[in-house]
Amino acid sequence: MTEQLLTIASRTPPQWARSFAEVGSEREVSTLLADVTRAYGLSSYLLINVPTNTSTEISPYVLMTTWPDDMLKGYDQAELILGSPVIQHLRDSTNPFTYDTISTNSIRHDGKAQIAISLFGQYGLPRGAYFPAHNPLGQRGALAFGGNRTVLTHMEMAELNAIANLAFNKVLEFRVGGRSNVSLSRREVECLSWASAGKTSVEISEILGLSEYTVNHYLNRATRKLDAVNRVQAVAKAIRAGLLN
Known part of the structure; x- marks a missing residue:
């Protein structure tokens, strides 16, 4: 596993598939995702089940993440999920998309745009991308990456989109267990x-x-x-x- 993590930056999609297929625990999935995050010049990842329309917090839907605990608490305390354009996009579409906290939150209708912009800026996640994922049972999730780097290229989006499904399915394999x-x-x-x-x-x-x-x-x-x-x-x-x- 260590050798896989050291060479992830040079791996091709088929090699990533083998890497995820070989992990034996959630901890190894988390470690692999953290290394993928660094390899793409990003700062943090978030793997979630897509929240329902009645959700008031995001925390219960988080499968694993490197978001700081205080950031998650701040997000839920401000109830940012209720008017989130990103969460609504995940409910409405299965296509990957990029986000910029300023432009994305400018369309919020709940008056909390500045709160969201400040929160993500405070933790160094002003831009990034979300990759919807699903498993054969129809369960829907998403993998997000954020940071300060420039917009991801089309090739990087395609590669991370493949990783999203691999990671989501692997975690659910470990989680559902019956x-x-x-x-x-x-x-x-x-x-x-x-x-x-x-x-x-x-x-x-x-x-x-x-x-x-x-x-x-x-x-x-x-x-x-x-x-x-x-x-x-x-x-x-x-x-x-x-x-x-």
Whole structure:
């Protein structure tokens, strides 16, 4: 593994594929991604499940990252996910795209453009790119790289786009470990999704037009399927496994 990391900068896409295929733990995936980040002259990476429309924080969707803890906390405390053009782009499209914090956040409609620009600038991530990813089960994620360097070339975008799917699928392999055979119904997903947004059973019943009893039935059934002790843990497990996408 060490030799692979030392030579990653000169590797071709097929060699990267072999590198990810050979990793045996999440820690090795994280190490490999950190080295890829440095090889491309970038500062940080973020691997996530795509947040749902009801999400109020990004932290529960983070699979692994080199974003500083304080940056994640600052992002969630300011509730930047709610009006994020980047997150909306990930929900609407599966194409990779670049971002510049100033121009990208200029289209925010929540008055938090300057907060977002300052936060990313403070941690040295004024520009970068996002690469949507997915696995055969339809779970959607994304790998982002950020830093101070100039815009990535078309070839670099293509290479990092391939790496995104490799990394996302590998991490889910380690994470799901038995979760891949869990199948949630549409109603179970809807109820868990609203629960993740902090809604009570009564509020969910009003939103979905169901009885409170029926909502609790769906939540309890999803909790059992996910082998969770309560709905809070069920939500956390579903998010980590990408089942709320």
